Amino acid sequence: MITSLAEQLLLARDLVETGRDDRELARACAAGEVARVWPGAYVEVGTWRMLDPREQQRLRSIAALATRRKDGLLLSHESAALLWGLPTWGWPAGPVELVDPTARRGTSTARLRVRASPLHAVERASRSGLPVTSLDRTVADLLFSRSRVQAVVLVDHLLHSGLATREHLRVLLAARPAARRRRAAGWAVDFGSAGGESPGESVSRVLAHDARFVEPLLQVPFADGDGPIGVVDFAFPVPNDSGRLVLGEFDGDVKYRGATYRHGRTPEQVVQDEKEREDSLRALPATAGFVRWTRRDLADASRLTEKLRRAGVARRR
The missing domain is CATH 3.40.1350 (Trna Endonuclease; Chain: A, domain 1)
Structure with missing residues (x-):
């Protein structure tokens, strides 16, 4: 499903590379034929309307990554969670989240958040050909950045699905001894239950x-x-x-x-x-x-x- 979503994207830069006018997509958007997913990225209107908000946000994340000119970026946090199939409570509506392992400082807008953070090789992964933070790294990032309720939603899912044990989650927390929200993350791990089905x-x-x-x-x-x-x-x-x-x-x-x-x-x-x-x-x-x-x-x-x-x-x- 993720691969098919990526294949639906129409990128303005692809038109330019074939010698065509990238304004064709802008005109098609004005005519209601395509929807603008991200600056420089479009998708057919019929396809866009068939997607639920979670799938739309996933497509935005893919489009944001595809249109960035800098190499080495990875989807992270909520954007990586969407590709890993991790749950959320409510539809995701925040900015697309990326991590830049080579940057000294991050940038943030209402639409895009790029964090500067080094990544070890084991913290890098690929989902359907897209660079994302590994499942463990994504889980740890979410436990320390999500609300208390959202953290329990995540822990319940991991325990119920067998993707992680409580002991493994504690190891992930212990690897960040100075992290903010450590107490809230630890409470969520302790409170989580494999009996939580939704x-x-x-x-x-x-x-x-x-x-x-x-x-x-x-x-x-x-x-x-x-x-x-x-x-x-x-x-x-x-x-x-x-x-x-x-x-x-x-x-x-x-x-x-x-x-x-x-x-x-x-x-x-x-x-x-x-x-x-x-x-x-x-x-x-x-x-x-x-x-x-x-x-x-x-x-x-x-x-x-x-x-x-x-x-x-x-x-x-």
Whole structure:
């Protein structure tokens, strides 16, 4: 997919090299035939409109690298994360990020950030023919530059997918003893869980923790006399009532719209199946309560806090 994206780019300099007028692309852009991805880089409008914001940002990163006149630059931080397939919470909307191993100082604008940083050979890699910081270097950069919540989203993904162990992440942190945000990065590594299956679940855990709710069990399977019911995202233990749990589910859009999750069902059928599944879960003797929340509730932590409180989720002392 990354290679095919790069092949879609139309570069003004390529026209010049073939003796054509590079203003052809500017005129095509004015006519609505192509979209300007980056100064000197365009893509057909139909292709651009089919890309989601994450793919559009990935294409901007590729275009920024392709149009730079200096050799030796690598995609880094968020831009490298997009090529490595690492998750974010929300659509990436910041500047394209590059690293220049030979520069003495970096430069930064609203659209492009170039950091000056030496790189060892093991910190360099290639993804689909594009120079990027290695996975380890990218992960370390993100842990020290992302917000606390975004860092947990990253750690959960790495642990769940098997791309890294907690011990390995601690080694990466230890290699930068004087780095800023070291404490926040270390907390994210300690708090991360292999049970976090999506960015929304990771954010939910952080917000619930900050509101002092009891630590939930993650991805808990349930069954009744008719057989398996399914796996529940969160199961909050009820203090002083052994075996009783308040069940919680984060409802991301993919649950109802994603083709992979629906398995050929219509969104309406998914809703009906989820309702029947919830009824079965509520009927279990161990269920002390049931609560659902969405991205909207995560945008305002007080909304999630109120939903968990009403469902009877206990708080830590």
